[in-house]
Amino acid sequence: MRNSTLLGWRLALLALAVTVTPAWASDDRPRPAPIVLEGELTGELHETYLELPFEVPPGIERVSVSLDYDQNNRTVIDMGLRDPNGLRGWSGGARRSFTLSASEATPSYTPGPIVPGTWRLILGAPNIRASSRSAYRAEITLTPAGEQVPESAFFDGPIRADPAWYRGDFHTHTGHSDGSCESLAGRRVPCPAFRTLEAARRAGLDFVAVTEHNTVSHHGPLRELQPYYDTILIIPGREITTFKGHLNVFGPLGELDFQLGSPRLPSLDQTLKEVEGRGGFSSINHPGMPSGEACMGCGWIVGDIDFSQVAAVEVVNGGTMLLTRSPEGPLSHIPFWEGLLDQGHRLAAIAGSDNHDPDNPGRQSPVGRPTTVVYAANLSQRALFDAVRAGRVFVDLEAIPGRHLDLTAKSMGAEVRMGGVLRLAQGETASLTVETHGVENAEIEWVAGANAPALRLSSQELVQLDGSRRQTATLTGVGRSYWVRANIRNQEGEIVLIGSPVYIEEK
Ligand SMILES: [Zn+2]
Numbered sequence: 001m002r003n004s005t006l007l008g009w010r011l012a013l014l015a016l017a018v019t020v021t022p023a024w025a026s027d028d029r030p031r032p033a034p035i036v037l038e039g040e041l042t043g044e045l046h047e048t049y050l051e052l053p054f055e056v057p058p059g060i061e062r063v064s065v066s067l068d069y070d071q072n073n074r075t076v077i078d079m080g081l082r083d084p085n086g087l088r089g090w091s092g093g094a095r096r097s098f099t100l101s102a103s104e105a106t107p108s109y110t111p112g113p114i115v116p117g118t119w120r121l122i123l124g125a126p127n128i129r130a131s132s133r134s135a136y137r138a139e140i141t142l143t144p145a146g147e148q149v150p151e152s153a154f155f156d157g158p159i160r161a162d163p164a165w166y167r168g169d170f171h172t173h174t175g176h177s178d179g180s181c182e183s184l185a186g187r188r189v190p191c192p193a194f195r196t197l198e199a200a201r202r203a204g205l206d207f208v209a210v211t212e213h214n215t216v217s218h219h220g221p222l223r224e225l226q227p228y229y230d231t232i233l234i235i236p237g238r239e240i241t242t243f244k245g246h247l248n249v250f251g252p253l254g255e256l257d258f259q260l261g262s263p264r265l266p267s268l269d270q271t272l273k274e275v276e277g278r279g280g281f282s283s284i285n286h287p288g289m290p291s292g293e294a295c296m297g298c299g300w301i302v303g304d305i306d307f308s309q310v311a312a313v314e315v316v317n318g319g320t321m322l323l324t325r326s327p328e329g330p331l332s333h334i335p336f337w338e339g340l341l342d343q344g345h346r347l348a349a350i351a352g353s354d355n356h357d358p359d360n361p362g363r364q365s366p367v368g369r370p371t372t373v374v375y376a377a378n379l380s381q382r383a384l385f386d387a388v389r390a391g392r393v394f395v396d397l398e399a400i401p402g403r404h405l406d407l408t409a410k411s412m413g414a415e416v417r418m419g420g421v422l423r424l425a426q427g428e429t430a431s432l433t434v435e436t437h438g439v440e441n442a443e444i445e446w447v448a449g450a451n452a453p454a455l456r457l458s459s460q461e462l463v464q465l466d467g468s469r470r471q472t473a474t475l476t477g478v479g480r481s482y483w484v485r486a487n488i489r490n491q492e493g494e495i496v497l498i499g500s501p502v503y504i505e506e507k
């Protein structure tokens with residue numbers, strides 16, 4: 001009786017599988033519509049399992065499942081998943097949703113290849129009373145290869161909803177690459193990722209990118225950690241370490257080749273394009289470092305690449321700062337960045353600690369130092385990446401919360417902020433204003449590109465009641481395109497804040 005009821009019910013469920021309009025956010029390629037499996041559990045299914053089949057076509061990168069059901073009379077529905085080869089996980093009644101891909105999965109599920117064929121969603125009925133009925137609806141989303149970065153990688157939506165300056169670290173390593181720390185017994189061990197998250201929490205960061213060398217094995221642990229560290233946006237990153245330079249990529253979860261020079265990867269342009277195409281972004285790391293035995297491939301000698309696919313340059317690296325104690329000097333990364341700006345590329349200044357031991361700030365630059373400060377529409381991966389591309393970003397070398405730097409350019413009613421483009425005809429005048437606070441006796445340093453005309457300082461530095469300082473300069477259009485930005489120096493003359501440019505473009 002029970003078996004025949006179940007069989008009939010399964011057939012009815014297959015007939016009930018309906019399609020609904022997909023809600024893909026940022027990619028208009030054709031995608032499979034979500035598969036909906038819905039039905040009703042009744043008391044006679046108590047302590048049985050249903051296996052609801054669904055088809056996974058070739059070329060799928062991720063399977064995501066969400067379940068909703070009527071919990072009246074203490075009904076509980078357990079959940080698990082089988083692929084054509086066997087069990088992929090069992091979350092029982094602990095979760096209502098999960099996701100899995102080749103590289104990472106919600107805890108309870110096993111990452112691995114998404115093989116095409118018939119998969120089965122397992123529903124178990126440990127608790128349902130004889131007279132109860134519980135309607136359920138499972139929605140299964142199949143994501144094709146080339147997955148777009150989600151709004152937040154491991155969190156449902158933004159961590160915070162408000163527009164603000166958000167502070168974080170774009171470069172850290174854990175034991176998933178060569179990060180290490182002391183174990184409880186005092187041994188040096190590969191450092192678990194939660195130690196980096198703890199350090200980010202202690203530093204008061206809003207976001208932290210974990211950028212392991214070429215691997216994606218950290219993505220699973222980060223997916224596990226994000227619900228606990230729910231005040232900090234965790235960004236999945238990778239440091240692509242080629243023999244000719246290091247590139248950080250942020251956002252994509254799937255495989256990316258790093259073996260530059262192999263037949264699979266003749267040029268880094270392929271990687272850059274793939275990252276941008278998926279909604280992530282790339283930055284060139286510590287380009288002023290030398291290459292050699294002390295630091296394999298650390299300097300940037302890749303040569304010409306498509307810089308329109310690069311959003312940022314790591315202008316300060318914590319590891320370099322341990323050596324040099326200054327962002328200036330022979331190993332400075334700033335001249336490389338400014339050289340690209342002079343060539344007409346638009347690249348934000350970002351920074352990273354490059355921390356490899358979150359528990360030992362003496363041995364390493366601490367997580368969060370230097371800090372990158374980004375004005376974003378909210379605290380999500382997507383908003384943060386858009387903000388870096390828009391360039392309203394500055395670097396805080398001493399990682400002191402409350403420090404601030406912004407730049408405004410105005411002409412003929414048009415106004416842009418740091419990162420923006422102001423169009424100026426020959427002979428027209430623009431006024432540029434730097435505003436900063438949080439640095440005692442700050443000195444504003446104007447920096448202009450090779451093609452820029454002379455800046456005329458039109459005011460002394462004005463010190464406001466709240467301690468903030470502002471200064472305005474004017475310039476006259478000369479029929480060329482160039483960039484202008486600002487550094488803030490402390491009373492010892494050291495750079496403490498580095499601003500991204502505004503771009504003046506010939507009208
Ligand atoms: Zn590196």
Ligand SMILES: [Zn+2]
Pocket residue numbers: 171173239354
């Ligand atoms: Zn690194």
